[in-house]
Amino acid sequence: MLPLLPNLRYSTSDNFFLIAGPCVIEDHENPYVVFERLMAITERLHIPFLFKASYRKANRSSVNSFTGIGDLEGLRILRDIADRYHVPVVTDIHSEAEAAMAAEYVDVLQIPAFLCRQTELLRAAAATGRVVNVKKGQFLSPEAMEQVAGKMRAFGCDNFMLTERGTTFGYQDLVVDFRGVPTMKKNGVPVVVDITHSLQQPNQSAGVTGGRPDMIETIGRAAIAVGADGIFMETHPDPARAKSDGANMLRLDLAEQLLEHLVAIRKAITQWN
Secondary structure, X not given: OOOOOOOOOOOOXXXXXXXXXXXXXXXXXXXXXXXXXXXXXXXXXXXXXXEEOEOOOOOOOOOOOOOOOOHHHHHHHHHHHHHHHOOOEEEEOOOHHHHHHHHOOOOEEEEOHHXXXXXXXXXXXXXXXXXXXXXXXXOOOHXXXXXXXXXXXXXXXXXXXXXXXXXXXXXXOXXXXXXXXXXXXXXXXXXXXXXXXHHEXXXXXOXXXXXXXXXXXXXXXXXXXXXXXXXXXXXXXXXXXXXXXXXXXXXXXXXXXXXXXXXXXXXXXXXXX
């Protein structure tokens, strides 16, 4: 199942779709570097591709953490990529006011996991007419996302997605319960698995979230095997120098092999069905 979006290449593909990009717009060069590499890979593998980057990061561990280069500046870069390359673009929003502002520049509004129960935020996102991707809160069961889906439909939005991104396990770790994929698919919408944020190790004493990027392919393989419609991942040419979430991002030069492997699994799954 694919989201209903203009400019989504290979919309008749049996492949999973990919939402990917850097965590945040951190300068005027990196978004284009990441986009162009991902675009080349997804074109070759016939993967429907949506480019994601946050124009601003609001949920930061430390007051000193990087948040962005400026709201409008970040949003304009996303719009430029969408217009220049005819690819849908995705960004996070954190408040009702941001929904209307960001909707002028992007094709998909993403609701961060910590905010997935915020009724007025969901209402504002739905009111824009844009596609909405709601990430499941780390504190919620997959079954509880039925209520989120109900809110979206009550607000007049049928074109939305739900994303699994891990569940809190203790104070400083997350786990992925893959039963959540078929459970959330019962809502009749595309279900995505975030294979990078699911490997975060939050609440570290240093004030910077940790992660397990060595497990990204493991989570990705399992996600495709259980029937995820889409894969979400964040990637960067040099995660150690990334200004946000570097500890759990995929190194950009590893993206091609990972996606090749996931496409092979998807083909096998399709044949079995």
